[in-house]
Amino acid sequence: MNPAPARIRYLMSCLSWPVIFLTAVIITAIGFGAGAPVLGFNIAYLMLALSLYILEQVMPHEREWNEDDGQTFASLAHTLTSKGTVQTLFIFSAALGLSSFISPAAESGYGLWPRDWPLIAQVALGLSAAELGLYWGHRLAHEWPVLWRFHAIHHSVVRLWILNTGRFHFIDSLKSILMAMGILMVLGAPMEVFHWVAAITAFIGMLTHCNVEMRFGPLSYIFNTPGLHRWHHSRDLREGNKNYGENLVLWDLLFGTFFNENRRPPVNIGIGEYMPPGFLQQLVWPFQVWFSRSRAQGENVNYEALSSRNQVAE
Numbered sequence: 001m002n003p004a005p006a007r008i009r010y011l012m013s014c015l016s017w018p019v020i021f022l023t024a025v026i027i028t029a030i031g032f033g034a035g036a037p038v039l040g041f042n043i044a045y046l047m048l049a050l051s052l053y054i055l056e057q058v059m060p061h062e063r064e065w066n067e068d069d070g071q072t073f074a075s076l077a078h079t080l081t082s083k084g085t086v087q088t089l090f091i092f093s094a095a096l097g098l099s100s101f102i103s104p105a106a107e108s109g110y111g112l113w114p115r116d117w118p119l120i121a122q123v124a125l126g127l128s129a130a131e132l133g134l135y136w137g138h139r140l141a142h143e144w145p146v147l148w149r150f151h152a153i154h155h156s157v158v159r160l161w162i163l164n165t166g167r168f169h170f171i172d173s174l175k176s177i178l179m180a181m182g183i184l185m186v187l188g189a190p191m192e193v194f195h196w197v198a199a200i201t202a203f204i205g206m207l208t209h210c211n212v213e214m215r216f217g218p219l220s221y222i223f224n225t226p227g228l229h230r231w232h233h234s235r236d237l238r239e240g241n242k243n244y245g246e247n248l249v250l251w252d253l254l255f256g257t258f259f260n261e262n263r264r265p266p267v268n269i270g271i272g273e274y275m276p277p278g279f280l281q282q283l284v285w286p287f288q289v290w291f292s293r294s295r296a297q298g299e300n301v302n303y304e305a306l307s308s309r310n311q312v313a314e
């Protein structure tokens, strides 16, 4: 290969994650500062999605992951359903007066939240605290069969790209949001911190799933990078049941689930069990497996193959 383009590609692979992330954060900060948080966030998110989509075409991490897997509509539909559910929950919780529980915390912080800290330190604290809920929500989804059936939809794809970012069963999403936001509410984090945590989670989530050739170096010891998350999508559970962090790897490091070996993560990703191909079938599948299992009890039918994440034969 011509050395000049090779050098440019190397430089781009080192810079793309931090440059795209920081640009999104700066655009959001300008929007927040100008009193237009929604507009700022949307411009930042669009810029992030567009640049990652272009990079996926120009310098993919796995070329075969750019091929259609027949799951684009299902992934998009799960993204919209999950986002819709979470937004409906916030609207209903406001209507039901739950905000009267949240508000005193937001006003006074129950004395727990360090409101005198600089905003950047408060956001770092908010991310770390929310991450504890995200970490355990995600880890339990892998370790409890009942929760795994919902989470399996996210893992059932055989390629990683930006559209997988929001591919979650809405119950899986709801559980994670409630656990993360619950911690921030109890601590009495101000609304500004909620907004920042939500924005950064959206940015890192899309970066995490992108199919772009990137190098991360020390970043993978702070943030959940695509390099770490590709291990998490491995069929081999010694690699797959690791790296549960959504934004930060703090709790993976503390609870011993951090995994980052110096070799290429597997290209053949997915799960060792059946998942129906259609969106609506996938929505009811966790319940269907549950009822099938209940019915099968006493009939000597082995439904474990349907309902638990199988260890892949070595």
Ligand SMILES: [Zn+2]
Pocket: 138, 142, 151, 155, 232
């Ligand atoms: Zn997972």
Ligand SMILES: [Zn+2]
Pocket: 154, 209, 229, 233
């Ligand atoms: Zn994922």
